[in-house]
Amino acid sequence: MVGGTAYGVYALVGNAGDGGAGDRATTNRAATAAKGSGPVTEKEAAATAKAFLAAWAAGDEATAAALTNNAQAAQTAVADYRAKAMVSKAVITPGATEGASVPFKVEAEVAHEGTAKPLVYDSRLTVVRGTESGKPLVDWQPSVIHPQLQKDEKLRAGTPASPPVKAVDRNGKELTPEQYPSLRPVLDSLRKTYGEKTGGTPGVELWIEPAAQDAPRRSLLTLVEGKPGEIRTVLDADVQAAAEKAVAQHPEASVVAVQPSTGDILAVANHRRDGFNAAMQGRRAPGSTMKIVTAAMLLEKGLVAADRPADCPQSVSWDGKVFHNLNNFSLKGQPFSTSFAKSCNTAFIGLIDEVHDNAALPRTAKEAFGIGLDWKTGIPSQDGSVPVTSGPAAAAEYIGQGAIQMNPLNVASITATARTGVFRQPVLVKASLDGRALAAAPRALAPGVSAQLVKMMKQAAGPGGTAAGAMSSVGGSDKGAKTGSAEVDGAAAPDSWFTGFRGDVAAAAMVEGGGHGGDSAGPIVATVLNAS
Template sequence: MRSGAKVAIVGGVFVVVASGVGYGGYNLWNGITGGSGGTTGMSGSDERKTGPVTSEEVTSTARDFLAAWAAGEPDRASQLTNNPVDAGPALAGFREEAKVSAVTITPGAPTGSGTSVPFTVKATVTYEGVSKPWTYTSELTVVRGLTTGRALVDWKPTVVHPKLTSKTATIRTGGAKTGEIQAVDRKGRVLTAEKYPSLGPVLAQLRERYGSTAGGRPGVEVFVDPGVEGAPDTTLLTLAKGEPGRLETTIDADVQAAAEKAVARHGTASVVAVQPSTGAVRAVANSSPNGFNAAFEGKKMPGSTMKIVTAALLLEKGLVKADQAAECPPTAMYHGRTIGNLDGFSMNGATFGKSFARSCNTAFIKKIDDVKETEGDDSGLAREAREVFGIGLEWKTGIRSVDGSVPEATGGEAAAQYIGQGTVQMNPLNMASITATAKAGVFKQPYLVAADVDDRTFATAERKLPASVARQLRDMMRLTATASYGTAVGPMASVRGSDKGAKTGSAEVDGQATSDSWFTAFADDLAAAAYVEGAGHGATAAGPLVAQVLNAD
């Protein structure tokens, strides 16, 4: 039996305190609500309310729900939600699986439109004789039930805890599945999520993958079990510390710090830095609030940054040369699809190198038929991406990563691919690697943890860039970064490297008013690529972000 439950007004705020297990919930419930259900719609009246919930309904529904939850009455609490089937087990698990032995829940004042109620949970977790306090905040929203007209809590797993972001996830307390790790950068400096917030998801994956082999000893934790095979747990509270095992990564703490500051200026941004000579990842950062590592796992159209690959294809086939004239009309049509240049500019008679530096779309589209003649089909770009730049191979970076995609396409879709639109899918990791390949002349698979740590086999490209092609490609990227007409000259002016090159990009996304901003560049032996959602031209948002990262090396 529980040792007691009390309801009180503390500082004008309703507070429910309950402790122990095996609660006498019926009497407690009646004591709180007067046995009538109050304004929650449980009075037995057949009258069905309509319209927005009132402030009184919000307050009383939130109060009664939190009271039942705190008292250890998941069945009653779930009936105050619009999804009792899911809410009941989740609320029961809070006690049974998370091992919560006592809890106080304190609601705050309604926020927003007045239907959301923040609250603070102060719990005690007890496991095998060890107890520890646990405090966090969450929020609930009150809505009107569609069929009953009652005011109900709009059920989401995040009501229980903000880290419960899916139906399969549960909070558990017990021995950790894997030992802790102490991840260090390439110079032995300790990397923590507190100091480098973007590394939180990365460190969680590293622990999941290497915690059992890095020599550490598991501790006792409260953690979110995602309920998805291969997905890492998220630690919420440590009851008893384990012994961490040391894991060396390729991260450079200085470059990582710069990347963290750079992405923080944008709502949704990602950046990756890679060393061209080795493939070692020096930084990975995201500003996305949901913890998704878009820098490694995202799938977005890269816009004109893809022209690095397209230019390599055209150069390899002998269809263009950096210092020879190329057509650059205002528009070009291919299989019924018209593609134009920014603001309709044209540069007939200009070199292909200048067309690359100014990002002339039509100079690339005009060569598609010539590529088709030499290749025999429309798949030349897909082959170039895979055979030279390693796109579409199985990269084994040390954590989850997506290695890009250039599907075989025909007609107008093939034209869109030439300028990084359509079905091309990339992320900053892929674009940083493409830039690193252009700089080094050969693909080096990016990696975060050395291959010999777990005997991984790195992906290798079928062939490297011919020396003359690599030289021309680098020269064109240098023009883009340094020539007065280059689209990347603004951001790259501040980059200190003695040898630097770049490519800008903007990807037009259906249903999105402003294009995504892309930028990729190298400076000496560091390459970086960034993506900023809905930020416009590549030099405007993503460019300064990359420049800041390159200057940190």
């Protein structure tokens, strides 16, 4: 007996045989394969995959593990599949070999105390040549066992510590992962944080145990229904639906919408292969969307004014590094608002010597925009970082490059602060639910700065501005935006960033490797703003 149920029948079907002598012969041949060299051949990949799957199907974790390049991790995972994930039956069907990769289908059954539910999924494995043995071996990854497993994660079944929750939006509409797929990590986090506080009772489930202790478990299958407690979020189901649809148009895309007057998060959506909530937990350079903060700092110091002429040469040099504008454009005799609207790098970096304080930008980001103030949104989130640096790195921060790390939530909040002049910490659930203390910025923006930032963002969204194309579809005249493109070492294309507002909604989006901000991230923000 394992996990309260007898171990049932595993069987390998398809090209690998019927689970009998043929499978054992395949396994034996693979285990004694001769040492080779060079890339793994398709024939070697097929034979090794068949042998591994046959051993897994037979519940022979030792033999299966010996056919991988990480025997210890593989043996534990294969053994736990039966013992700790409570998989009582499994039929594994290999597909056609594709070079060194072999897809396969798993049709399993998870059983607990007389209750059984089917578990069906597709996965794949890759065969590589052992660095020491020279033999073809399965390149061990947790995703071989289940495609949603990531590094150091495990499959587990039983009664979870946190009861299920029924999350609803600000108007009482239920939010389910089936209807809003990218909310799954958000809903999992809400369950971990508030499950025991909402009066629910746990059932029996199969879940993914995360590697990090503070990360939420991700439920895969419910065997016995628990009683969910209700938790009200400040999300807006209609805006969320638009956000889901918008990010689905681009790979590795994320977006957040917030309400500037309250800090309420209206939508959070991701479209990513890894399921990571990059919209709230990502750490990437935000590119020229950071110019909103840099402009605020320069305005407060009196070094620029929206209507005052500002230099915008083709290039400027700081501490030995030359910084250019896109396509080396320049502006002559134009006001600073035009440099902002056209995203002139040199108009910003060219003033670093007059600022004469590398801590000025990080200080403005923290004290006026709340960046780095330990936000407590209701679920895990990153509150951004603008560290004090020196030399060319300090200049790069003026245009959102270098050591700055942010996510769409941070940038949407920056736009919200620019819009109102006051930082209001974003929240997914009201602080009154659990009495947590929200982050508070030490000060508001200086008088008149918010109005100038709004004016410049409106100009950027109008004719001649870098955000004009994306914002042309956004209704109304009370709208503004800022584009951003962030270079990433080793990447073929920069990250695409875009932030904008319409009325009392601010949104920001990021598409990894998406190119210019207006091309990929811009339409995402426009769609979300139009839904609000």
